[in-house]
Amino acid sequence: MSSYLPCGTYHESYRDEQKWWRTPFIKGKMGLMVILALSLPLLVRLDWVGGEWLSVAYTMNYYILAALGVQLLIGYCGQITLGHAAFVAVGAYCSTYMVLFIPWPAFMVDYGLAYPLSIVCAGILAGLWSVLFGLPSARVKGFYLIMTTMAAQWITVPLVITQYVSQIGGRGVALSIPPGTIKVGPWVIDPSNDEGIYLFSLVLVALCLLAMGNIARSKLGRAWVAIRDNDIAAETMGVNIVSYKLLAFFVAGFFAGIAGAFYISALSFVSPEHYEWFYSLLWVGIILIGGVGSIQGLVFGSAFVVLVFKLLEMGVLGLSSGLMDSYPELGWVTTKIIFFKESAFGLAIIFFLIYEPNGLAYRYWQLKNYFNLWPFSYTGKGA
Amino acid sequence: MEFFLQLLVTGVMLGSIYALVALGWVLIYKCSGVLNLAMGELTMIGGYVCLSLYIRFSTMMSIESAFLLSVVGTLFVGLCLGLITERLFLRKMIGEPILAVIMVTVGLSFFFKGMVFIIWDTDTQVFLPRVFPIEPYEVWGMAVGQVYFWSFIAAMVLMTVFVSFFKYTRWGLSMQACADDEMAALSLGVSAKFVYALAWGIAFMAAGVGGSLLGNINGLNYSVSLLGLLVLPVVVFGGLNSIPGAIVGGLVIGILQNLSGGYLDQFFPGGIKEIFPFIFMVFFLLFKPFGLWGWERIERV
Numbered sequence: 001m002s003s004y005l006p007c008g009t010y011h012e013s014y015r016d017e018q019k020w021w022r023t024p025f026i027k028g029k030m031g032l033m034v035i036l037a038l039s040l041p042l043l044v045r046l047d048w049v050g051g052e053w054l055s056v057a058y059t060m061n062y063y064i065l066a067a068l069g070v071q072l073l074i075g076y077c078g079q080i081t082l083g084h085a086a087f088v089a090v091g092a093y094c095s096t097y098m099v100l101f102i103p104w105p106a107f108m109v110d111y112g113l114a115y116p117l118s119i120v121c122a123g124i125l126a127g128l129w130s131v132l133f134g135l136p137s138a139r140v141k142g143f144y145l146i147m148t149t150m151a152a153q154w155i156t157v158p159l160v161i162t163q164y165v166s167q168i169g170g171r172g173v174a175l176s177i178p179p180g181t182i183k184v185g186p187w188v189i190d191p192s193n194d195e196g197i198y199l200f201s202l203v204l205v206a207l208c209l210l211a212m213g214n215i216a217r218s219k220l221g222r223a224w225v226a227i228r229d230n231d232i233a234a235e236t237m238g239v240n241i242v243s244y245k246l247l248a249f250f251v252a253g254f255f256a257g258i259a260g261a262f263y264i265s266a267l268s269f270v271s272p273e274h275y276e277w278f279y280s281l282l283w284v285g286i287i288l289i290g291g292v293g294s295i296q297g298l299v300f301g302s303a304f305v306v307l308v309f310k311l312l313e314m315g316v317l318g319l320s321s322g323l324m325d326s327y328p329e330l331g332w333v334t335t336k337i338i339f340f341k342e343s344a345f346g347l348a349i350i351f352f353l354i355y356e357p358n359g360l361a362y363r364y365w366q367l368k369n370y371f372n373l374w375p376f377s378y379t380g381k382g383a
Numbered sequence: 384m385e386f387f388l389q390l391l392v393t394g395v396m397l398g399s400i401y402a403l404v405a406l407g408w409v410l411i412y413k414c415s416g417v418l419n420l421a422m423g424e425l426t427m428i429g430g431y432v433c434l435s436l437y438i439r440f441s442t443m444m445s446i447e448s449a450f451l452l453s454v455v456g457t458l459f460v461g462l463c464l465g466l467i468t469e470r471l472f473l474r475k476m477i478g479e480p481i482l483a484v485i486m487v488t489v490g491l492s493f494f495f496k497g498m499v500f501i502i503w504d505t506d507t508q509v510f511l512p513r514v515f516p517i518e519p520y521e522v523w524g525m526a527v528g529q530v531y532f533w534s535f536i537a538a539m540v541l542m543t544v545f546v547s548f549f550k551y552t553r554w555g556l557s558m559q560a561c562a563d564d565e566m567a568a569l570s571l572g573v574s575a576k577f578v579y580a581l582a583w584g585i586a587f588m589a590a591g592v593g594g595s596l597l598g599n600i601n602g603l604n605y606s607v608s609l610l611g612l613l614v615l616p617v618v619v620f621g622g623l624n625s626i627p628g629a630i631v632g633g634l635v636i637g638i639l640q641n642l643s644g645g646y647l648d649q650f651f652p653g654g655i656k657e658i659f660p661f662i663f664m665v666f667f668l669l670f671k672p673f674g675l676w677g678w679e680r681i682e683r684v
Contacts, residue, residue, distance in 0.1 A: 080482050082420075082489075136665060140672040142481060143418050147619050148668060151661040159658045163651070232682055281489050288486055339497040346493025353483050353490070354475045 006372045018217070037202055041195040054194045056310050058266055061201035063302040065259035067283040068208055069130075069252030074284065075293035076216060077248040078228030079137055080146050082280050083153035084256055087130045089275035090156065091122035091257025093165055096270045098122070099181055101168075112183030115265075123257035129156070130253025131246050138242045141231070153277050162272045174271035182265045189265045197266050204262055208255055213295055215251065224248055228293075278342075285349045291359025300360040308348060312341055389525050390645045391638055396531040397600075398637020399538035400593050401610075405617040405629035406545055407589030413562035413624050414582040417473060418485050421492035422590055426611030428464070428495055429591025430598035431503045433457040437510055450514045454537075457591040465587030469580045477579075496608065507604040514599055534596040541592055542630065545585065549626070554581060562624070609657065613640070616660040620667060622677025631675065636660045 006025070011017040021027045044054050066088050073079045098118035108114045133152035137145055166173050182189050189196045215221050223244045226234035235241050264270055282305070290301025316337050352359070404426060411419050436453035443449070472491060476484045515533055519526040549555040560568040561578040569575055590611065597607050617636045621628025644656035673679050 074482065080485075133665075136668055140668050143485075143623065144619060144668055144672060146418075146485065147615060148665050150615065151665045154658050154661045155665075158654050159651075163654065278493075281493070284486060285489070288483070292482075336501050339500040341497075343494045343497030343501070346490040346495075346497065349490035349493070350472055350487050353479075353487050354472070357479065357483060 004369050004372045020213070038199075041198060051194065054198050055266075056306055058194075058198045058201045060302045060306040061198075061205045062259060062263045062266070063283065063286060063306060064205050064298055065201075065208055065262060066256060066279075067286045067298055067302060068212055068259070069255040070283045071287045071293075071295070071298045072212065072224075072252045072255070073248055075287060075297075076221060076228060077224040077245065078231070079134070079141075079245060079248060081149040081252070082146055082284060083133070083149040083151070083156075083277075084252070084283055085275040085277065085279040086133075086153045086156035087126040087253045087256035088260035088263075088279070089161055089272065090129045090253075091126040091260030092264050092270050092275070093161060093260075094122040094125045094257065095119055095261035096175060096177060096264050097168065100175075100177065109183070112185045112187065115182050115184055115189075119258055119261040122261035123254040126257025126260065127250040127253035130249045130256065134246050134249030137245045137249070150277075153280055157272055157275050157277075161275070166270075166272065174269055176269040177264060179268065182268075190268050191266065200265065201262060204258060208258060209295055209299075212255070216295070220244070220247065282345070285345065287359075288349065289352045289359060291361030294359075294361040296364060297359050297361030300364065304360060305345070305348075308344065309341055312344055313337060316340060385525070386645065387642075390641045392522065392525055392527060393531055394638035394641035395634055396527070396535040396637070397641065398634040399535045399542075400596050400633075401613060401617050401637055402630045402633025403538040403542055404590050404593040404611060405614045405621070405633050406542060406626065407586030408614050408618050409621075409624065409626055409629040410545075410549070410558070410589075411582045411586045412618075413626075414558050415473070415477070415579045416484075417476070417488065418481065418623075419488045419586070420485060420615075421488045421495060422586075422614045423608035423611030424492040424495040424499070425461075425587055425590035426594035426597065427499055427603070427605070427608040429457050429461055429587070429594030430603045430607050431499055431508075431594075432460050432591065433595030434508060434510060434598060434603055435503070437514070441512060446512060446514060450510075454592060454595055457595055458588045461587035461591035462584040465584035466580050468587070469583035473583065474576065474579065496605075505605065507602045509602040510599055530596075530599050534599070537592065537596060541589070545589065546626065548585075558582065613657075613660055616664040619664050619674055622674030624678055625674070625676035628674060628676040636663075639663055 005023065009023055011022075016022070021030055040057055041054065043049055044051050066084065069087065070081060070084050073081045073084075095115070095118040098121060099115055102114070104114045108117075130152075133148060136148040140148065162173060166175060177190075179190050179192065180188050184200060187193075187196050187200075189200055191197075216224075223234070223239045226237065226239055227241055227244060227248075231241050260275075263274075267274065286301035286305050287298060288301070289304055290299070291297025356363070404422060407425075408419055408422050411417050433453050433456070436456045437449055440449035440452050444452075468491065472487055473484075476487050515529040517529075519528050520532050521527075522532070549558060557568065557573040558578050558581060560571070560573050561575055565575060568578075594603075594607060594611065597610055601607075613636065614633075617632040618629055619632075620636060621630075621632030640656055640660055643659035647655050647659065667674075
């Protein structure tokens with residue numbers, strides 16, 4: 001779904017047309033976005049902003065990374081997955097154990113190479129694990145495939161990880177990572193250094209979105225879209241659907257592994273409770289809210305969900321501290337805030353699907369076209 | 384051998400509850416094509432409604448009549464909730480793509496779960512005074528807990544009621560017609576909206592009774608909704624649109640769950656009992672992609 005260019009903008013070669021940033025205005029817009037993203041650590045030092053927004057920002061980046069694989073599978077390849085948290089968990093545990101239990105040579109630790117290496121390994125392992133559960137996709141599709149991805153969640157997190165993997169090292173279910181262990185180059189990345197986590201997440205998000213965008217417009221991406229639109233037709237056109245589906249599962253698992261390996265730096269511990277089924281569904285909800293089959297939609301959806309959670313939290317906390325004096329019997333609201341969040345998220349998904357089935361990305365597309373085609377704008381449905 | 388038979392009998396009795404809940408699921412799918420992932424939460428809601436009614440009633444009358452009355456109350460509340468849910472959310476989703484409809488039910492499950500915990504809190508709650516005494520019955524020389532025994536009876540009775548409703552009454556026949564061919568049913572004067580509403584009502588009722596029975600076994604908490612989620616392996620095993628498949632699948636999954644708990648737990652300590660139906664389902668799907676008696680979809684480009 002590409003948008004219209006403003007009047008008077010023409011391309012003289014295919015190369016120009018394929019560019020990421022095609023007009024000076026888009027270049028300026030993206031540049032502004034990069035500057036804004038980089039200046040957030042300075043912005044939160046202001047009194048009226050508050051440092052907790054930095055953690056909101058990197059949580060959003062984590063959701064973008066984690067939902068990227070879901071977007072790939074559902075939005076580009078048409079394979080519905082409801083078990084992505086399993087692969088994120090595999091990545092997180094792989095990275096943690098590599099950082100903690102491998103006797104790294106001294107120079108690897110000194111130059112902070114162990115953690116970046118473990119991120120790549122986590123991605124590969126999560127990708128292979130994901131291929132394992134993608135194998136049934138060769139035979140089943142639709143709801144039956146949904147069930148096998150759900151089985152991936154139930155087999156991986158409550159059984160394999162909780163019962164076996166997290167017993168390694170004998171430190172119980174929640175494994176904490178000592179401060180200062182996670183280093184990228186000379187920088188230590190742990191909760192004492194929110195800015196480091198944020199900037200690192202920014203780098204990862206930029207790399208992964210760039211990779212995804214380029215894959216989507218290559219032969220691979222076109223094959224996935226063909227499978228999504230009609231797999232039988234794709235097969236008759238010569239697309240090897242089994243291998244392309246498995247490749248989609250591998251790449252999606254790879255992104256999930258990177259997400260999981262990144263987030264251990266922000267948590268500084270791993271525990272199965274961060275990879276429950278709720279999160280699998282949350283990430284599918286994110287891409288539905290943002291828009292299926294669009295990378296922008298992924299960003300919009302993550303931002304929307306994180307902001308709604310944050311505002312809900314602020315609202316309920318503010319409300320209860322304001323009301324507590326006059327209505328002390330309302331104190332139970334604060335203790336149950338997580339359930340209010342969950343209910344609100346459920347309702348948000350339902351209302352988005354009923355009233356905005358194309359997601360936020362579609363509204364953004366309409367808005368862009370309105371200004372590009374001004375003064376002869378037509379914002380009706382369709383291309 | 385005695386151990387095996389013991390597990391088998393308990394499995395059948397537990398499985399009958401799954402079969403009851405799965406019946407509700409299959410009815411929704413057959414009639415309206417909605418794949419409902421909120422079944423676990425419906426089960427939990429049923430359990431909690433029954434519990435709060437039971438606590439009220441048990442102060443007024445004898446235990447047996449209080450429990451019976453609260454099950455009837457649960458059926459009524461379930462019917463109302465089912466009709467409301469269908470009218471507010473699901474009717475607008477008719478004809479939308481499969482993922483959208485599934486995610487609406489997922490949204491419903493978040494909403495219901497949050498609401499249940501806001502209203503009833505997360506602590507485990509038990510039916511007090513106990514509805515079924517702890518002393519087990521003797522069935523063919525095997526000890527069977529009274530809870531399991533009466534759950535089995537109740538599930539069987541309700542299943543018979545639902546199936547005969549589906550087969551012999553006018554409303555049931557219109558549901559069957561709608562499931563078979565919606566367009567033909569519409570042209571013969573069957574109201575599809577009424578059928579969808581009825582299907583959701585019945586599913587809520589079945590899940591509600593399932594929840595109140597499961598709540599009697601281990602107490603009520605979040606894990607009841609996980610047990611309700613086991614309905615998904617059941618329906619996949621039996622085939623999505625087969626009512627006998629749901630019943631057989633429920634029994635088989637119940638038995639398998641108990642056997643895996645009895646025999647595999649020593650090799651794989653921990654939660655193998657809850658996970659085994661899912662593992663079984665994945666392997667089963669590799670060999671029979673449409674379950675036991677599900678319709679095979681023949682696709683054209």
